[in-house]
Amino acid sequence: MNVDIQAINEKIKKESVFVDKIMNEVGKVIVGQKYMIERLLIGLLTNGHIHLEGVPGLAKTMAVRTLSAAIQTKFQRIQFTPDLLPADLIGTLIYDQSTGKFMTKQGPIFSNLILADEINRSPAKVQSALLEAMQERQVTIGDETFLLDDPFLVLATQNPIEQEGTYPLPEAQIDRFMLKLQIGYPNKEEELEIMRRMTQKTIPVVMPVVKPQEIISARSVVQEVYMDEKIERYIIDIVFATRNPRDYGLDELEPLIQYGASPRASINLVLAAKAHAFLRHRGYVTPEDVRSIGPDVLRHRVIITYEAEAEEKTAEDIVRQVLNKIEVP
Amino acid sequence: MKIKISVFLIAGILSFSLLNAQAPAPDSGSSAQPDTISSGIKMRASVSSKEVPLNRPLIFTIQVEWFGELSRYEISEVEDPVVRNFTIQSNSSSDRREMVDGELKAIKTFEFEMMPLELGMGYIEGVIVKYIDTVTGEGKHLVTNRLEVKVIEPVAEPGSRKGLIKWVVLFIILVILGVAIFWGRKKQIEKRRRQEEEAAAMAPIEIDYLKQLKASVPLDNPDLHLKDAYSQLSHLVKKYLTEKYELPATTATTEEIISGLKQNDVPESLINNTEEILNKSDVVKFSGGEGERAELERLYTLFEDMLDRNLKESKTALYKES
Structure with missing residues (x-):
């Protein structure tokens, strides 16, 4: 295959300028969390949705709100509660007495960036309504079907420390999220900077630096990022190692994995790796992109056994073990 | 002419059948055959075993006995037995007398030693023993029953054990020698490998x-x-x-x-x-x-x-x- 890599590289460099602008602007408000902001951009660039997991107080909401302001998109935070109804999410028909007609009242889902906070607090019917909208990118209210705005990115959070009275998402539905991020605590320096910045008289304001259209047009450029066959085979090996660990000399993982990653994992790993390369202003994917994004694509797609739980092994540990075993091309 | 021959044949078969009919039911013993009795004289035919190994002899014994002096009857002829799958090696005879319930009993014994020829069944056809009653001067005969003997696999010869032991000892010596050579060679190879590994480890x-x-x-x-x-x-x-x-x-x-x-x-x-x-x-x-x-x-x-x-x-x- 004859690839004009120079042309692709030039194009990517030109089209990815906005990435640095966003990172700089968000960095004015958010300390650290580069990992999270990058993954949010990957979600935007690949049309994927993101599942966030982290204890409260890690600036998840603030990070999304800041990003939304920087890219001039609408932002909605929906707190999922046990009494939430699908209509509260997608909207409903209400009767207008003055006209004697039903009119559509669109729900909060009609926005660009949606933070579905603690999605596991609502029953399955509300979760399903959200997941359907995520998948189809359209909502039907009464007889009318409405297309959702573009870009449309859902960030669903699950609080890992409180599980009483919750409805955890089934594995099949979690699989629909492109990435699952695990947000950790900031380090000492970062926390010191957060402390100082957030206790100032004036909190920094984010300025819009990118138009949503720039992100939408960047999506097609991301797809042009070159992926060599060696990288494709590397991705296949990683995904297959989660299914047949014995074939890759990972005998010890065999009893720990109930189900390996689905083909959706391979597809999303390719897309996410391309977007990761784009964020690095590179016109081709390297194994670094795959290894960097791999855990986020795979950790919610590898279903562990009770034996693994008993051994206190997580899907994250298994994915790391797989990535450390498969030979890098 | 044909009718005459047929009559003779039938008469012959009938007379043979009658002779055989004189014999009582077979003895339950492993080798004894029914006695044949003719007036005061009694005959018994037996084999040393119903089964004989291919490399062992079989003794076929005919014992004729009567009460009274040995001279009471004179055994005029004992035919050599007609045998199948056997070959007669030798024969012998002996006389003895013994007292039974205060009466004198004369016993004459004829023994035939024979060797089996091949595995399978062997047969000893009926033997005709002719005798003369010395009192009356009458000549009569007795016929033994047909006996069958199974020829089985040969058994080890007592002398062959020595040869076997020799072979076993030789085999053990060879095994020990082989193990010693193998062990020595293995140690040599290991030593060489270790030396090579050491040399390789030393080499950058x-x-x-x-x-x-x-x-x-x-x-x-x-x-x-x-x-x-x-x-x-x-x-x-x-x-x-x-x-x-x-x-x-x-x-x-x-x-x-x-x-x-x-x-x-x-x-x-x-x-x-x-x-x-x-x-x-x-x-x-x-x-x-x-x-x-x-x-x-x-x-x-x-x-x-x-x-x-x-x-x-x-x-x-x-x-x-x-």
């Missing part, structure tokens, strides 16, 4: 990698596939780093390898060279480009220099140690 790995570099990236080949050559070079560098610095370089990315080298206190120049080789190779390997020969040669030299330098250091260290 750089020597081997220099050879591998020449073999996997043959720069003198004008048809060298550049993309493959870049891949080979980068793979070899990773293998070398894995062996030299115990880094999991083959399963790590360039960034991870460099960070690992930095943590291992590797000289700065070596880290820079490694970074350059791996990064430039990555561009060719993953960007879809073909790469340039001049660039490949430069990277080749960088790695070669790295190996040479480390080889010198290893040799110096070895010299100091020794």
Whole structure:
């Protein structure tokens, strides 16, 4: 295959300028969390949705709100509660007495960036309504079907420390999220900077630096990022190692994995790796992109056994073990 | 004429049947056959065993007895038995007398020793014993029953055990000798392998990698596939780093390898060279480009220099140690 890599590289460099602008602007408000902001951009660039997991107080909401302001998109935070109804999410028909007609009242889902906070607090019917909208990118209210705005990115959070009275998402539905991020605590320096910045008289304001259209047009450029066959085979090996660990000399993982990653994992790993390369202003994917994004694509797609739980092994540990075993091309 | 012959045949068959009918039911003993009684004289035919090994003789005994003096009857003729699957080796006879319930009993015994010919069934046809009653002067005869004997597999000869023991002893000696030779050879091989390993361990790995570099990236080949050559070079560098610095370089990315080298206190120049080789190779390997020969040669030299330098250091260290 004859690839004009120079042309692709030039194009990517030109089209990815906005990435640095966003990172700089968000960095004015958010300390650290580069990992999270990058993954949010990957979600935007690949049309994927993101599942966030982290204890409260890690600036998840603030990070999304800041990003939304920087890219001039609408932002909605929906707190999922046990009494939430699908209509509260997608909207409903209400009767207008003055006209004697039903009119559509669109729900909060009609926005660009949606933070579905603690999605596991609502029953399955509300979760399903959200997941359907995520998948189809359209909502039907009464007889009318409405297309959702573009870009449309859902960030669903699950609080890992409180599980009483919750409805955890089934594995099949979690699989629909492109990435699952695990947000950790900031380090000492970062926390010191957060402390100082957030206790100032004036909190920094984010300025819009990118138009949503720039992100939408960047999506097609991301797809042009070159992926060599060696990288494709590397991705296949990683995904297959989660299914047949014995074939890759990972005998010890065999009893720990109930189900390996689905083909959706391979597809999303390719897309996410391309977007990761784009964020690095590179016109081709390297194994670094795959290894960097791999855990986020795979950790919610590898279903562990009770034996693994008993051994206190997580899907994250298994994915790391797989990535450390498969030979890098 | 035909009718006459038929009458004779029938008469013959009937008379034979009548003779046989004189015999009582067979004895329950393993080899004894029914007695044949004619007035005061009684006859018994028996074999030493119903089954005889192929290499053992069978004794066929005919015993004729009567009450009174030995001279009461005169055994005029005992035919040689007609045998199948046997061959008669010898025969003998004996006389004796004994008192039974206060009466004198005369016993005459005829013995035939015969050897089986082959496995299967063997038969001893009826034997006619002719005698003369010395009181009346009458001549009569008795017929023994047909006997069958099974010829079975031969048994070991008592003398053959010695030969067997000899063979067993010889076998054991051979086995011991074989084990000793095998053991000695194994120890020799192990010793040689250990020596080779020690020698290999002593030899710096750089020597081997220099050879591998020449073999996997043959720069003198004008048809060298550049993309493959870049891949080979980068793979070899990773293998070398894995062996030299115990880094999991083959399963790590360039960034991870460099960070690992930095943590291992590797000289700065070596880290820079490694970074350059791996990064430039990555561009060719993953960007879809073909790469340039001049660039490949430069990277080749960088790695070669790295190996040479480390080889010198290893040799110096070895010299100091020794």
